[in-house]
Amino acid sequence: MSAFDLNGKTVLVTGASSGIGKQTAITASKQGARLVITGRNAERLEETFKSLHGEGHLQLLADLTIQADIDRMVAQLPILNGLVHSTGISDMTPASYITSETIARTFRISFDAIVLLTAGILSRKKLAKNDSSIVFISSISTTYPFIGGSMYVSAKAAIEGYARVLAKELVQRGTRVNCIAPALVRTPMMDETAVNYSQEVVDQIEKLQPLGLGDPEDVANTIVYFLSDASKWVTGGHLILGGG
Numbered sequence: 395m396s397a398f399d400l401n402g403k404t405v406l407v408t409g410a411s412s413g414i415g416k417q418t419a420i421t422a423s424k425q426g427a428r429l430v431i432t433g434r435n436a437e438r439l440e441e442t443f444k445s446l447h448g449e450g451h452l453q454l455l456a457d458l459t460i461q462a463d464i465d466r467m468v469a470q471l472p473i474l475n476g477l478v479h480s481t482g483i484s485d486m487t488p489a490s491y492i493t494s495e496t497i498a499r500t501f502r503i504s505f506d507a508i509v510l511l512t513a514g515i516l517s518r519k520k521l522a523k524n525d526s527s528i529v530f531i532s533s534i535s536t537t538y539p540f541i542g543g544s545m546y547v548s549a550k551a552a553i554e555g556y557a558r559v560l561a562k563e564l565v566q567r568g569t570r571v572n573c574i575a576p577a578l579v580r581t582p583m584m585d586e587t588a589v590n591y592s593q594e595v596v597d598q599i600e601k602l603q604p605l606g607l608g609d610p611e612d613v614a615n616t617i618v619y620f621l622s623d624a625s626k627w628v629t630g631g632h633l634i635l636g637g638g
């Protein structure tokens with residue numbers, strides 16, 4: 395059995411109806427994990443569900459900005475060995491146009507929901523002690539910011555800080571906490587962000603990644619490493635997936 399094997403592990407992936415979360419669920423199932431997948435869009439979540447390898451998986455629809463949905467979902471969860479937070483929305487509001495609604499819209503899903511779901515899972519004792527793993531997805535933009543990204547980058551920076559504290563709080567119970575920070579990855583979110591730029595700017599951004607744009611598989615494979623016993627000595631980490 396390889397150290398990257400996920401047999402016997404149950405993993406919750408949020409944002410599993412699209413992009414990185416969808417691919418992470420599929421790749422983790424190929425490695426033998428039992429998956430619990432969640433998202434808002436029933437049709438696309440079902441599509442992910444049908445693509446999973448193996449048996450015994452579970453899909454739960456939830457809008458994670460609604461506390462009642464978080465509570466209902468946590469109550470339905472089996473004991474988890476892994477938790478991957480892959481929800482998020484893009485935001486391109488220039489600083490002078492930001493209102494309290496802009497802040498709330500981004501932070502509610504990219505920060506509050508993640509923190510509250512984690513709190514619910516921990517307080518309801520749904521995360522196994524010893525050898526469990528939590529993975530957060532931040533962004534390379536906290537190191538290399540982009541114009542218009544003040545809310546997106548701020549929410550990601552907040553998650554990075556939260557993840558570092560959580561790693562310290564959970565290390566004694568045997569839970570590892572790591573954060574990955576990808577550059578541009580080909581997903582619906584990237585397409586949504588790219589429409590705000592001219593083709594010339596898109597080409598310039600691509601050139602900043604000499605190894606090219608990332609594919610969801612590139613991120614999913616890294617997440618599998620953090621979920622697996624191959625990373626059993628790694629916590630509090632922050633790994634940039636930058637394409638160079």
Ligand SMILES: NC(=O)c1ccc[n+]([C@@H]2O[C@H](COP(=O)([O-])OP(=O)(O)OC[C@H]3O[C@@H](n4cnc5c(N)ncnc54)[C@H](OP(=O)(O)O)[C@@H]3O)[C@@H](O)[C@H]2O)c1
Pocket residue numbers: 408409410411412413414415432433434435436438456457458459479480481482483503531532533534575576577578579580581582583584
């Ligand atoms: N793509 C990139 O270039 C890139 C780079 C760095 C970091 N990231 C980060 O990677 C993560 C995944 O991004 P992605 O590119 O895979 O994005 P994506 O394809 O747009 O997927 C986003 C996921 O978040 C879910 N979501 C959004 N709002 C939700 C809510 N209120 N409740 C529950 N789920 C909700 C969506 O579910 P529904 O569709 O079902 O609503 C969807 O499954 C995000 O945190 C993103 O910031 C992405």
